[in-house]
Amino acid sequence: MAYTIIGHQNIISQLNKAVKAERVAGAYLFTGVQGVGKETVACYFANLILCQGTDEALKPCGECNACRKIQNGNHPDLHFIRPDGSQIKIDQIRDMQQQIVYQPLEGPRKIYILTNTERLNDAAANAILKTLEEPPAASTLILLTENIETIILTIRSRCQIIPLYPMHTKQLATELTKHFSVDEETASSAAILSNGIVGKAITLIEDGISAHQKIPDILSETDPMAAFRIAEQLEKNPESLDELITWYRDLLFLQQDAPIELLTHPNAIDDLKELVKGYSRLRIERAIKNVLETKSLIQNTFVTKITALEVMCLKLI
Numbered sequence: 001m002a003y004t005i006i007g008h009q010n011i012i013s014q015l016n017k018a019v020k021a022e023r024v025a026g027a028y029l030f031t032g033v034q035g036v037g038k039e040t041v042a043c044y045f046a047n048l049i050l051c052q053g054t055d056e057a058l059k060p061c062g063e064c065n066a067c068r069k070i071q072n073g074n075h076p077d078l079h080f081i082r083p084d085g086s087q088i089k090i091d092q093i094r095d096m097q098q099q100i101v102y103q104p105l106e107g108p109r110k111i112y113i114l115t116n117t118e119r120l121n122d123a124a125a126n127a128i129l130k131t132l133e134e135p136p137a138a139s140t141l142i143l144l145t146e147n148i149e150t151i152i153l154t155i156r157s158r159c160q161i162i163p164l165y166p167m168h169t170k171q172l173a174t175e176l177t178k179h180f181s182v183d184e185e186t187a188s189s190a191a192i193l194s195n196g197i198v199g200k201a202i203t204l205i206e207d208g209i210s211a212h213q214k215i216p217d218i219l220s221e222t223d224p225m226a227a228f229r230i231a232e233q234l235e236k237n238p239e240s241l242d243e244l245i246t247w248y249r250d251l252l253f254l255q256q257d258a259p260i261e262l263l264t265h266p267n268a269i270d271d272l273k274e275l276v277k278g279y280s281r282l283r284i285e286r287a288i289k290n291v292l293e294t295k296s297l298i299q300n301t302f303v304t305k306i307t308a309l310e311v312m313c314l315k316l317i
């Protein structure tokens with residue numbers, strides 16, 4: 001096997017069945033949050049379709065001419081369309097439309113993977129609709145998006161929609177220990193910190209998870225003036241609020257004498273035990289609520305991020 005896919009086994013077997021039965025659709029729409037594995041699964045699918053290996057059960061073989069070309073990024077029947085700047089532009093779609101009408105050169109199909117389909121501008125979206133309405137024979141479009149709500153209904157209705165979901169954190173942790181040289185504690189922390197999103201978990205492991213294992217200053221800070229400095233730090237890291245919640249959740253667990261396996265940050269248990277002495281259950285619950293509210297405020301309203309964070313930090317201290 002050329003591919004190690006972590007999770008998504010139902011989808012993999014669904015795609016395998018479609019290829020074996022020669023019932024590959026003309027258009028797919030893969031949906032799911034960033035890092036969940038949309039592009040990985042789309043590449044696997046393309047590889048499965050184009051592989052020239054003779055043993056069906058071993059496809060994609062990773063060794064045939066087609067598999068090699070895909071690995072090297074130069075298979076003539078596999079194309080990627082990515083945002084040019086912030087958008088996918090109509091010229092990119094027109095280029096595709098000019099090529100897609102020709103027969104595939106080496107494989108059974110021409111495959112186009114459009115990453116970030118939510119970034120099609122209006123003109124490009126209308127143009128692609130024409131291809132979806134009358135798909136050329138022997139072609140497959142695989143559209144990927146983080147946000148299906150932004151994809152116009154006329155595009156959605158012409159695609160086979162395949163949703164990809166984050167994994168259960170326990171299952172992800174097990175997979176991480178199989179495929180990376182990490183101990184169980186690190187794998188478990190990466191799985192929980194990433195909310196079961198494979199791509200994020202791998203990044204955490206590759207970047208070294210230790211930076212995420214240091215108790216955030218805000219939990220032990222007592223000087224209200226520090227709120228502004230801490231808010232500034234939090235502003236720089238978009239994941240920071242989710243991470244902050246995992247720390248307060250650990251405090252809550254410790255407060256209730258929960259088993260250590262439930263902790264996101266088991267490596268910091270000694271410091272956390274010391275810290276929890278200064279916290280009442282009510283204070284921890286209020287803190288979690290506060291962080292969640294701030295997160296929602298930043299996402300759903302026009303409040304300035306730094307202001308919301310400063311208010312939050314003041315309340316937390």
Ligand SMILES: [Zn+2]
Binds near residue numbers: 051060062063066
């Ligand atoms: Zn192959």
